[in-house]
Amino acid sequence: MNERILISGASIAGLTLAHWLARHGFRPTVVERDPAPRAGGNGVDIRDDAVTVMERMGLMSRARELAADVHGMKFVDAADRAVARIDTRDAGSVEIMRGDLVALLREAAGDAEFLFGDSIRALEQDDDGVTVSFEHAPARRFDLVIGADGMHSNVRRLAFGPEDGFIRHKDHYFAFADADAALGEDRWVTMFNTPGKMAGIYRSGNHAQAKAYFVFRSARLDYDHRDVAEHKRLVGEAFADQPWAPARGLLDAALADPGFYFDALAQVHMDSWSNGRVALAGDAAWCASPASGAGAELALVGAYRLAGELAAAGGDHRVAFARYDAAHRPLVDRKQQIGPNVRLMVPKTDGGRCVRDTLVRLPLLKTAEAVERRLRARTARPLPNYHRAA
Template structure:
């Protein structure tokens, strides 16, 4: 019975996993590099099977109450005139700010936390895993789960270097706090120049707006944890953009301590486990922000991983392959991001004109509803019974 389980990352996946492991009688510990919960982040979608997961956790009413309430995307020209709108509302789903969802999950997951620390080294043997931390003393665990994002330390230690698994998708993105008065309430406002997008995300239930930046680029060399270097890269990319409110947004974003920057990438792996170590969330299958499925995959994947461990009586040799088999079809589907990036960031002025023209067609207003109707009905999530 593998009871002592280390989870690296107080993320959506990590906190969901901690809750379900505790519910099944296991003893998880969560280690998080940040000194506390990461309160920021963009809007994330809880839909389809993920709605069922938060409902089973008793969180659905609170998640609905905290919904971002965004109607759709609005594209504007240099004079801030709306040239097209796309309705993105989904009656069956919920959009919520990432920080709000993380706070709700943390309230549910009453486990041991090691904030301000990180895994430095892992050593597996027949009976468990010896874990060395940056600050805490060396400890033994039965299993280790990496829920530490696309740049996962656990994945690097147990599976190999990042470049073997991360696939760059030709763009970089950033977001930070912005003045809510600059954006229309309940809309994501976007302004494009060739190969770039600057925008504002304004939730109907939040006083704070978010500034967004995306730019097309060849691969860049930088430290993934150096925020000041990230700000310099985004500042350089948009230095010559003087139309609309780009410079106003850029100035506010670069002054925000919570500034976030990363590559638009996906994680592709043949297996999410190696011995007593497994991965969940973006560490295992990041579909990129363009998929809009990060929270959905994290919630469902964590639920399945905990459930398979419970059903197998903690035997990772049975549970890890079953988790992989059960969750991988949904991951494959969500990693097919299609035209999303071209829609948000046309490469040319002609491409932007085509996008805006198509978005104004009456048929486009029906696209979301048609897509939801054509969406294949997923099988109900399994009910896991612990075998203890």
């Protein structure tokens, strides 16, 4: 029942889902707009249940070998002197470059069929399945369709409506791009602030290349989310006049990088992640924003649960989609509470920056994190080991 499953998006959620669906005996097909999985981005965290998912996929030891081994965040003044540091190392989690994680997941999803360089044009549901037309490939029938195609999900637009109804803007924009490693300190994320802006450099312990990182505060901007030249213009204008010497080199490298990644810092909120035979996973369903530090964790755990619930329900999508929503939503709700994370990285004023620098010198943040972790460990329920119903 419901064996042919189309997934839109070959990133963290889509590839994890493809792996688990194939393992549970379904026949997944993945359609990805780009000619190959997109490799860009900074380090992402694999923690808690996401570690269990990666272990069950047989990928965790390789993820540990590839770990970015970043020690923490360092805030600098205009003369490039460190004014405060936060040690973010956490024995329970592994930080890995997003591109490395995507490559591991792509390998693990080898049993799926892939359609690269294509996108869904239209979806028509009926009682028995979904007729899908593509931009390039001929139309096909599938039993179910899953949108794992990111914050600006095409599947969500086609099956649930325009994105304005679901996206909550968080007053900032961010960009990631390649940068010269010589501009930053090894194994630290170096950040420089002016009011409402942050220019930074992310240096993993295991990569020759570093990543430039920019965030700026802004009311909602009107631009095409697929127009990279326009994204570069916005970031170029926002960071043209930084008094921090490395900022110029970071900006030049970023603007020259064809893999430049830019988006609004925003969240996706939906009352339900399914509509008939169509469901969503990952940022398409619940984007918590990079400020949550939980995008990869939510995508890995959510995709694992969605495939598992489909298997446990013998492919019955009505039962499975409802159980998936109920099981995964509490974690999403918790991770969407991003609290002061953005203010910490991008203070609005010089006064706010001074307060931030003082606060991060105190051991408060570590203590609060440790208390939260202990509370969570006490209430956590083990991640189910799903089996296919006969």
